[in-house]
Amino acid sequence: MNNREKYNKNNPIMHIRLPVVTRDKLRAKLEKRGLTLKELLTAFANGKGSSLDS
Amino acid sequence: MSKGKKKITPSQKRYNQKVPATTFRMDSDTKQKLLELYEASKAETWGIFFKRLVGDYKLQLISIEEARKAGYESGFSDARSRYAVSFQCPDCGQTIFINTPELKKKVRKLIAEAGWVHSECPRPNFTPPTPPKPIPPNISLPKPNPPSVPVTKSDGNQDKILHFLREQPSMEQMLNSDPNNKNTTRS
Numbered sequence: 001m002n003n004r005e006k007y008n009k010n011n012p013i014m015h016i017r018l019p020v021v022t023r024d025k026l027r028a029k030l031e032k033r034g035l036t037l038k039e040l041l042t043a044f045a046n047g048k049g050s051s052l053d054s
Numbered sequence: 055m056s057k058g059k060k061k062i063t064p065s066q067k068r069y070n071q072k073v074p075a076t077t078f079r080m081d082s083d084t085k086q087k088l089l090e091l092y093e094a095s096k097a098e099t100w101g102i103f104f105k106r107l108v109g110d111y112k113l114q115l116i117s118i119e120e121a122r123k124a125g126y127e128s129g130f131s132d133a134r135s136r137y138a139v140s141f142q143c144p145d146c147g148q149t150i151f152i153n154t155p156e157l158k159k160k161v162r163k164l165i166a167e168a169g170w171v172h173s174e175c176p177r178p179n180f181t182p183p184t185p186p187k188p189i190p191p192n193i194s195l196p197k198p199n200p201p202s203v204p205v206t207k208s209d210g211n212q213d214k215i216l217h218f219l220r221e222q223p224s225m226e227q228m229l230n231s232d233p234n235n236k237n238t239t240r241s
Binding site (some may be wrong): 009011012013014015016017018019020023026032036037038040041042044045046 | 074076087206
């Protein structure tokens with residue numbers, strides 16, 4: 001396994017498809033808080049986000 | 055076999071424009087946790103799962119301090135509505151809460167003077183108030199005189215007459231009012 005393969009394994013790519021309007025609204029909200037989609041998803045994964053029931 | 059550029063169909067192009075992909079890299083542990091959450095949610099697609107995560111696009115991102123303040127205010131108002139003792143100022147009509155030590159002291163003194171005790175506690179000098187005696191049927195109550203309404207057929211102003219009749223005190227009010235006191239309230 002070369003370095004690129006190791007990096008790809010440790011840092012996999014995430015693809016999220018969202019409608020443009022939704023994505024822009026979400027981005028605008030996140031930008032107000034100085035967050036990115038990646039940070040939001042990381043927070044969700046670490047149990048700091050809203051619940052799945054919402 | 056030549057490795058040419060992947061052909062994008064017109065429908066794919068339209069879809070990519072309408073629903074573009076946001077791509078980023080994250081560490082494998084976090085992705086694994088997200089995938090576990092995705093599987094636990096039983097969402098059909100990743101997009102549906104993400105929509106649920108952000109609360110069907112109603113994501114309210116507030117800071118911890120704001121959330122704490124909102125929760126505190128909500129709980130405080132609930133507790134106040136449930137437990138607070140208040141009365142209205144006779145002058146301005148605003149609500150006064152019994153929350154200062156001086157007010158509490160005065161209220162305690164008033165309650166002690168009024169002789170309030172537990173309902174279970176025996177009171178030696180207490181005689182329960184006697185209920186009012188019912189009016190015997192043979193006693194007839196004085197009927198009030200009907201209001202003298204100047205009914206004139208010529209003017210035909212029925213609305214004014216009806217309004218005047220509505221302003222007269224009802225039978226119940228007249229029975230309850232003091233006959234000596236002329237300042238009776240009218241409905």
